Structure formats: structure tokens, C-alpha cells
Amino acid sequence: DTEVTQTPKHLVMGMTNKKSLKCEQHMGHRAMYWYKQKAKKPPELMFVYSYEKLSINESVPSRFSPECPNSSLLNLHLHALQPEDSALYLCASSLRGPGEAFFGQGTRLTVV
Amino acid sequence: EDKVVQSPLSLVVHEGDTVTLNCSYEVTNFRSLLWYKQEKKAPTFLFMLTSSGIEKKSGRLSSILDKKELFSILNITATQTGDSAVYLCAAPRGQGGKLIFGQGTELSVKP
Numbered sequence: 001d002t003e004v005t006q007t008p009k010h011l012v013m014g015m016t017n018k019k020s021l022k023c024e025q026h027m028g029h030r031a032m033y034w035y036k037q038k039a040k041k042p043p044e045l046m047f048v049y050s051y052e053k054l055s056i057n058e059s060v061p062s063r064f065s066p067e068c069p070n071s072s073l074l075n076l077h078l079h080a081l082q083p084e085d086s087a088l089y090l091c092a093s094s095l096r097g098p099g100e101a102f103f104g105q106g107t108r109l110t111v112v
Numbered sequence: 113e114d115k116v117v118q119s120p121l122s123l124v125v126h127e128g129d130t131v132t133l134n135c136s137y138e139v140t141n142f143r144s145l146l147w148y149k150q151e152k153k154a155p156t157f158l159f160m161l162t163s164s165g166i167e168k169k170s171g172r173l174s175s176i177l178d179k180k181e182l183f184s185i186l187n188i189t190a191t192q193t194g195d196s197a198v199y200l201c202a203a204p205r206g207q208g209g210k211l212i213f214g215q216g217t218e219l220s221v222k223p
Contacts, residue, residue, distance in 0.1 A: 004154075042200055042213035043155070056210060090154065100146065101211065103154040 006091050006104035014112055015081060021107045023074040023091030032074040033101065034066060035090040043090055049074060050096075081111045114139045114205050118214035126222050129191050133217045135201035136183040145184050146211070147175055148200040155200055158186070191221045 004025045013019050023032065031050050035043035048056035049068040057066075063085075065077040074091055088108055094101040119134045137145060144162045148155035159168045161177035161184055168175050172191075177184045188195055198218050202211040 042202075042216055043211075045210050048210065058210075088153065100157055100160045102157060103148075106153045108153075 004091055004093055004102050004104035006089075006107055008107060009105065010108045010110075012110045012112060013078065013081065015083075017081075018077070018079045020078065021076040021089055021091075021109075023076075023093075023104055024072055025093045025102070026072055027093065027095075027102070028071075029093035029095050029102075030071060031094045031096055031101075032068065033092040033094075034064075034074070034076050035092060035103075037088040037090055037106070047076075078109075081109075083111045086110045114203075114212050116201055116203055116212050116214040118199075118201050118217050120217060121215060122218040122220070124220045124222065125191055127192055129221075130187065130189045131191060131219065133186040133188075133199050133201075133219070134183060135185070135214055137201075137203050137212075138182060139203045139205055139212065141206075142179070142182075143204055145177055146202045146204075147184070147186050148202065150198045150200055150216070151196075158199075188219075191219075193221050193223055195219060196221045 007022045033048050034046040036046055037043040045058050046060045047066045052068045063080050067075040088106045090106045091104040092101040116137045125131055144160050146160050147158040149158055159175045164177055164179040172189045175186045198216040200216045201214040205212050
């Protein structure tokens, strides 16, 4: 199994909603990442979890809250988002740290 | 400041052409350079390069790294319409696993 699975694939939410994005991998990878990607731009790192501990937070607003319940799962909790947060949210994992990262298919988020 | 720069930003070719995509980098404590292909959604891993001068090959795609001149190239021979995508080059920075991406090269292969 060399997949990173993200759900949902698409999400439309209002600015007062609370929702969660989910990411799962069963490759035994110990580093997991959330990236945000706007149209025609490269992915931008949001968070890195290494061995289930948050190791990097790229000054992301608190309306995004990551959670790593175990080594296979990574969640991103969303609350009170703004329309400018609409983007493709990508999850990735790698064996330990820097290096070959596998990406999920992403969640296309629209905030209305 | 660490950075990765790709060129060209976009490229239009015809099927059967050979293309070369460029990636230059300035990264402190450089360890590796990665190439990804992104179609509609997820970037798909192509190559990881760590050693200078050793070509990595996968079918019609190949890539090489020059650590002296701080660049890498991605070659695609006999291009097909299915090669149309954005090609991203990235380098890990620091110990935490952050990837610094280039802007991407948007390749369009016309029939």
C-alpha cells in the first residue's frame, strides 16, 4: 500500500462551520504534513508532524488546528474559516523526515 | 534565504518533442532534490536526487543533479499528451522535513 488517502475530496463550508479534513497512510511513515495550494502556485507547508509530535507550524492561523491521533492518521480541524482559505489542501507523508514524500489526492475546500 | 527556481514557467510542445525542464536551488545544508508531476490534484513523486552526475531514469523521463552548479534538469523524450502537467522541483530544508518548492513548470503537449 503506497497510498495517502484524504477525505473528503471536496468540501464546501460556511464561515461559521466546523469541519475536519482527514488523512491516512499505512506505509509506516513517521512524518506527516499538511500543505495548502492555491491555483497556479506551488504547495505551501502548513504543519509537520514527526513521530506524532508537531514539529513545524508555519505560523498558520489558529482557525486551522492539526491533530495526529496515531502514526497513521492526520486530521486538520477547521473553524471560522475565511473565503481566502479556499484552496486545495494536501496531506503528505515520508518515512522519517526530509526526502521522498508521498502526497494524497487532496481536499478541494471552498469557503462561502 | 533558501530558494528553488524553475524555468521555464510554461512550455508548449508537440507530441514527439523532447523537453528539458530546469531547476536551480540555493538551500543551506542541501541534502536532496525532488521532482514531482502534478496533474489535477496530488503531486506524484518522480525522482529524488542526492548525488551529482548520476542520472536517474524512468521510462521516457530522466533527471540529473549538478551539486557544483546547484541545478537539476528533468528530461522528457518523445513527449505524449499525457505528459501535460505541472512539474514541481523541491528541496528539503532543515531537519523538520519542510519542502521548498519551485514555482513549477506548466508543460502542455499538443497532439
